[in-house]
Amino acid sequence: MLMAFQEIQAEFGYVPDGAIAAVAEALNVSRADAYGVLTFYSDLRTQPPRPVSVRICMGEACQAVGARDLLAAVQGLDSARCEVAHVYCVGNCALGPSAVVDGRLIGRASAETVHRLAGGPS
């Protein structure tokens, strides 16, 4: 089920409404089970993604070098165009704080860098 949803999301960017019934039917499981998998994993989304994605690492190692302040400083970017969220650890713990802007990992990230990279054309 997980791989099916991952492939659907890779194709569409999210898991559309009808996918639960289709996956349940194809894999011979109940819709409840399929819904359970879809809602368990934070990577799986049921809404289309916004054009720009900003994720700030909130692992302890990044907290030790100012991740909380960084998240607060870029919260203003959150809009219909840009989604700001946190992530727990991107494995860049010696070069924090870390941010991921549209899939690109940024080490020793500053609010200015994140703003610049997420700014782009709206």
Added chain:
Amino acid sequence: MTTLFIPRDSAARSVGADEVAVRLAALLPGSTIVRTGSRGAMWLEPLVEVDTPGGRRGYGQVTPDDAESVAAAISAGTGHALEVGLVDDLPWLADQHRLLFARSGLADPLDADAYVALGGLRALRAASAMDPLEVVAAVEASGLRGRGGAGFPAGIKWRTVAAAEADRKYVCINADEGDSGTFADRLLMEGDPFALIEGAAIAGLAVGATQGYAYIRSEYPDAVATMRDAVAEARDRGWLGPSVLGSGRGFDLAVRVGAGSYVCGEETAMLESLEGRRGMVRAKPPIPALAGLHGRPTLVHNVLTLASVVSILGDGADAYAALGRDRSRGTQVFQLAGNIARGGIVELPFGPTLRELVEGYGGGTRSGRPVRAVQLGGPLGAYLPASRLDVAMDYESVAEAGGMLGHGGIVVFDDTVDMAEQARFAMEFCAEESCGKCTPCRIGAVRGVEVVDRLRAGDDPDGDRAVLLDLCEVMRDGSLCAMGGLTPQPVLSALEHFGEDFIPRTAVGA
């Protein structure tokens, strides 16, 4: 012709290695640029190395803006402010004892010929010619313990899976390295992926498993890509497949990607996730070694555990067991993270003091302020105060000091940290990442956040403290797995060593 080595590791890229490589390629036409794994000296990234007759000369923390002057220095053979000398002679690297990370940073991680030239494949060649039980005996004799955190003797697992009768057996590589402060698994997969594949193949042949899965977290896209390419290459070369190295015995490996769930690093939750379901923890027994993936005997190991097998079979179990101390044998990969001046990978035989790592290799905090707290072993590990830095870093000594070695992560905080906030975060993290199967973890974590908030508000400090201690006891003793069972560690250690942070500021002022 000049050859330059620039890491393609995601940490190096996060601080500009790609741009540096592009600029240097343009500035030094005719030179060859090899994109390598990282040496693990994260504080020097991007680290540019140049081949010279005397060895590789390094330039540390090269920004794209530095590319022009560095290129000029390389061409003219003159000095440069960013030059760090011969990389192999850097005390930070030369003083380490590297087995797992001996190769990372030296060559293109996907160059299979370079892997063999650097000593790879000796172990698999040896193991494929041995009786499987001899291989199991070697792992037992080495004293290797699981590097994922629990430190369970690997040999016992191998013997159990090898002895189990079943139509199919599996090897599962746990690469769901979710603990903050740990990145050794990622670094190895990106820097020396064939070592992990070799270790998994040795394990497969030894325990009679024919299929392996590497479960890699989705937060590591570069590691996923590198592992997929490396597995395909290994298959082409017959290192994996129906007849591993022509031995007539088969073992294949597939890469699976997680979906943003921390608890899937717990071995039974990982098995559930591999089977495509919610990552809910299973009750044990039965242990995965007897009834794991699809109910079959399954050898589940962390990345570093399996990669360690390459040293054990390649250089002998005795040589491996001669390293370390007491019941902690071999080398441990310490990962210096957080507020640290010289962060990165320090691989040493078990037993250095935490002070040698944090103050010696690490050079203290990056901020220059005093070290106040060190969290060992990830989000579920205890916070130790600066007064406990003299603890020796092996499994038992750290446990005696009230901590947990875990996966070797060391996260340093300076004196600006609010430890009550960190304690609250531990509960908040557990509430968000709990799989929800058992009550102490699912509900306890939510209540834990509330109690820490009340304690900090200070209306009934003695009462709330008693409730928090009681709650932690229930979570520790009543949870199904380490997620709920160990969350009290950071909370209670913060309360024990940094109690003053839990007193409301107004009360302190009064």
